Amino acid sequence: MRLFSIVLLCVGAVGQEPAARKPDRVISIVAERFTFSPSKIEVKQGELIEFVLTSDDTDHGFRIPGIGIDVAIPQSGKGEARVRFVAKEKGSYAFECSRPCGAGHNLMRGRIIVK
Amino acid sequence: MVNMICRCLLTVLLILPPAYAQNVIDLERRVSELEAKMRLVDPAFGRDSRASDLVARLEMLEKKLGEVLAAKKTEAQPSPAEATAASQPAQPPGQGLVPVSVSGDYQTSTGGETRLPVAGYMDFHLNKDSGDPFRPDFHRFVLLFGHSFSDRIKFWSELEVEHALVEGGEETGEVALEQAYLDFLIKPAFNIRAGMMLVPFGIVNERHEPPSFNGVERPFVETVIIPTTWRELGFGFTGDLGKGFRYRAYLTSSLDASRFNAEAGITEGRTAGFDSSFRNPAKMVRLEYAGMRRLTLGTSLYSGHAGFNTPGVNPRVTMAGFDGRYNYRRFDVRGLFANTWVSQAGELNRRLEQQFGVNPNVARQMRGYYLEPGVHVLPRRTRNDVILFTRYEKYNTQHRMPLGYLPLPQFNRSSWITGVTYKPNGDVAIKFDYVWNRNASQVVGAINGINLGIGWWF
Ligand SMILES: [Cu+2]
Numbered sequence: 268m269r270l271f272s273i274v275l276l277c278v279g280a281v282g283q284e285p286a287a288r289k290p291d292r293v294i295s296i297v298a299e300r301f302t303f304s305p306s307k308i309e310v311k312q313g314e315l316i317e318f319v320l321t322s323d324d325t326d327h328g329f330r331i332p333g334i335g336i337d338v339a340i341p342q343s344g345k346g347e348a349r350v351r352f353v354a355k356e357k358g359s360y361a362f363e364c365s366r367p368c369g370a371g372h373n374l375m376r377g378r379i380i381v382k
Numbered sequence: 383m384v385n386m387i388c389r390c391l392l393t394v395l396l397i398l399p400p401a402y403a404q405n406v407i408d409l410e411r412r413v414s415e416l417e418a419k420m421r422l423v424d425p426a427f428g429r430d431s432r433a434s435d436l437v438a439r440l441e442m443l444e445k446k447l448g449e450v451l452a453a454k455k456t457e458a459q460p461s462p463a464e465a466t467a468a469s470q471p472a473q474p475p476g477q478g479l480v481p482v483s484v485s486g487d488y489q490t491s492t493g494g495e496t497r498l499p500v501a502g503y504m505d506f507h508l509n510k511d512s513g514d515p516f517r518p519d520f521h522r523f524v525l526l527f528g529h530s531f532s533d534r535i536k537f538w539s540e541l542e543v544e545h546a547l548v549e550g551g552e553e554t555g556e557v558a559l560e561q562a563y564l565d566f567l568i569k570p571a572f573n574i575r576a577g578m579m580l581v582p583f584g585i586v587n588e589r590h591e592p593p594s595f596n597g598v599e600r601p602f603v604e605t606v607i608i609p610t611t612w613r614e615l616g617f618g619f620t621g622d623l624g625k626g627f628r629y630r631a632y633l634t635s636s637l638d639a640s641r642f643n644a645e646a647g648i649t650e651g652r653t654a655g656f657d658s659s660f661r662n663p664a665k666m667v668r669l670e671y672a673g674m675r676r677l678t679l680g681t682s683l684y685s686g687h688a689g690f691n692t693p694g695v696n697p698r699v700t701m702a703g704f705d706g707r708y709n710y711r712r713f714d715v716r717g718l719f720a721n722t723w724v725s726q727a728g729e730l731n732r733r734l735e736q737q738f739g740v741n742p743n744v745a746r747q748m749r750g751y752y753l754e755p756g757v758h759v760l761p762r763r764t765r766n767d768v769i770l771f772t773r774y775e776k777y778n779t780q781h782r783m784p785l786g787y788l789p790l791p792q793f794n795r796s797s798w799i800t801g802v803t804y805k806p807n808g809d810v811a812i813k814f815d816y817v818w819n820r821n822a823s824q825v826v827g828a829i830n831g832i833n834l835g836i837g838w839w840f
Contacts, residue, residue: 300589302672306622307570315482323676324594325809325839332533336481342808344765349486356478361570367501367528370580370588373536373565374573374620381478 290317290351298327298340298364301371309380310354320348327375328365337365354381413439420446448483501526501840503591507598508834521835524560534567542611558654560611569621575632576617582630582668583682584608584718585705592837593811596756596771596803599833602795603777607720607750608703609649616663626673633663639688639697639730644743644790647779648699648722651688662687662696676709688724695733697726712758714769719751721781728784746784750777756803767805774798792823801833809839 291314297304298320310316320329320340329350330337338348364375413436420427420443427446505522523543530536540560563577580588586600587610595601604610616634623629637651664686671679682703689696703720724730727746735741756771775797780789801815813835819828 297675300591300594302628304626304672304675307624319486325591331479331481334479334481336484338484344762344767344808347486348484350484351482353480353482354478355480358478360479361533367526369526369591370538370540370561372528373538374567374622376567376570376622378570379479 288315290315293317293319295319295321296329296377297321297323298329298375299323300325300369301364301375303362303364303375303377306377307380308377309382312354312357312381314354316352316354318350320350321346325368326366327368329362330365331360331362331379339366354379357381409436413443416443424450501528503837503839505592505837506835509598510832512830516834536565536567538563538565560613565620571621571623573620574617575620575630578613578615579618579632579634581612581614581634581666581684582632583612583666583684583701584610584703584720585680585707585716586610587612591839592813592835593803593805593809593839596754596769596813597773597799597801597815597833598813598835601718601752601754601773601799602775602797603718603720603750603752606646606649606779607722607748607777608701608718609646609652612652613654614652614664615660626671628670628672629668631665631667633665634686635660636662636664636686636690637688637699638691639695639699639724639744640691640734640737642688642724642730642742642744644745644780645793647745647748648688648724651699661690664699677707679706680704689730692730692733692737695726695729697724697730699724712762714756714758714771715754717751717753720749722748724748728786731784731787741787743780743783743787743790745780745782745787745789747782748779749781750775752776765806767803767808769803769805770801771803772798772800790823792821792826792828794822795828796820811835811837813837 292310294308294310294316296308296318299322318329320338322340322343324343326342327340328337329340329348331352334352336350336352338350340348358381360379360381362377362379364372368375417427417439424446502525503522504520504524507519507521508516509519510516521544525541527539527541528537539562542556542558542560544556544558559578561578561580563575563579566574566576568574582588584604586595586604587608589595590600590611599605600610614632614634614636616632618630618632618634620630621628635653637648638653639651641650642648643650664684666682666684666686668680668682671677680703682701682705684699684701686699687696688699700723701720703718705716705718707716708714724744724746727744730744731741734744752773752775754771754773756769759768759770760766777796778794780791780793783789797820798818799815801813804812806812813833815833817831817833819830821828
């Protein structure tokens with residue numbers, strides 16, 4: 268599964284030439300025990316989206332189940348992680364924290380709504 | 383200290399099932415093979431890397447593979463649109479988000495660190511009351527284990543060893559299951575949780591990792607008015623209502639009124655899931671607002687009967703609390719107010735006096751509040767963080783007495799705590815504070831104290 272994710276990620280990386288194209292929208296998301304702010308993100312179908320992920324406290328993770336995105340968000344003051352994806356189909360997609368961060372970790376989640 | 387943690391973790395790893403260890407060895411071998419193959423493509427790969435853990439090595443492989451494929455495919459597929467189309471068959475059906483790239487500091491953040499299969503936190507204190515020598519106390523050693531059975535069923539647990547080294551080596555510590563629950567994720571606004579859960583009251587009960595609060599010890603109000611760590615058996619619902627609102631609503635085991643007293647209020651009535659009663663489940667709800675950056679507001683309500691051990695008297699405990707945290711530039715402020723009502727407190731005192739021969743002098747109302755401003759003295763871009771803080775606390779476990787009972791003034795208390803939290807890393811907190819205690823008694827004096835502590839999260 269992990270390997271499959273790697274391949275997916277790479278195929279995606281090839282297709283879009285991320286360095287070449289400017290994202291249609293850049294959205295900042297702040298992680299803090301045990302929330303993502305904002306936790307509901309609305310985007311338009313077809314847009315190339317970039318999430319800039321930072322933490323206000325400890326290390327967190329950012330995972331979109333099923334599509335192979337799972338990155339570590341560095342702890343406060345240690346930088347950011349940037350994730351780009353294309354919102355290809357309409358729908359609601361969950362994302363979650365993938366790095367155990369305490370009592371509320373299981374529900375540290377959010378949604379991407381593609382309209 | 384580091385040595386000690388390593389030894390503890392090694393012990394944990396050794397007692398894991400052998401199959402798990404075998405899997406890790408297997409994985410490690412496969413990653414090494416992949417790295418060797420990658421070196422056939424690019425002999426420079428991994429030459430100057432010191433990454434030792436599997437995740438970092440996998441991430442490097444991911445990155446390299448991406449580069450290699452990109453170099454190959456850009457010639458064949460000049461149009462990005464075509465490339466997107468080409469990538470479609472590789473997705474699982476119904477996947478409407480197509481990952482493109484990951485960049486930033488996410489890789490460097492783990493450089494030189496070791497990621498462990500468990501998380502946890504530890505807390506080591508040196509406490510000194512005026513007139514006494516320093517007392518060392520390995521206050522808390524907590525290991526956290528989580529597991530996802532699927533994307534919709536998740537497990538969370540915390541196993542705690544408290545006061546492992548107490549004064550004179552006496553064995554007064556405890557091993558406790560602090561939390562162990564399952565979350566069934568249904569909809570963002572509605573999820574089900576069941577098991578041993580933390581009571582969602584106040585700030586510290588659910589957010590108790592040492593780097594996340596100032597002061598060596600938890601606030602007094604969140605010790606004697608809100609009994610942290612407060613955990614109960616039960617089930618409930620939790621969710622994100624949108625616009626920054628979240629809630630938790632639980633039905634849980636109840637408090638035991640036979641252990642209420644004048645000094646600690648309802649605190650000793652926690653059953654921690656042992657001997658607890660579910661005949662009259664307690665109800666609790668917490669609503670939180672985190673819709674504005676750097677501001678969190680919360681309100682909690684608790685109500686439950688507590689008389690399962692006091693035949694003939696069944697007092698109801700009701701609690702209401704408000705709390706907030708706010709951060710503006712380099713300033714932090716947090717505060718909390720909590721009030722507790724105990725019905726039939728007079729009958730309870732008479733019943734317990736008959737049962738045990740001593741009047742516990744339980745109040746019919748208890749109240750506490752605190753306010754804690756803090757300032758980060760170093761600029762935001764520096765690696766280290768130094769927070770100076772002061773906390774004023776007022777807590778009275780004899781606030782209103784039932785008819786015929788007089789309040790004990792020594793339990794009408796207030797404290798000034800002032801100190802510093804130094805964080806060489808966001809997950810490590812070295813703390814020092816001085817505590818001035820006061821009470822309303824003319825006879826019983828309050829004792830001041832100094833606390834030194836180091837706590838970390840991993
Ligand atoms: Cu998290």
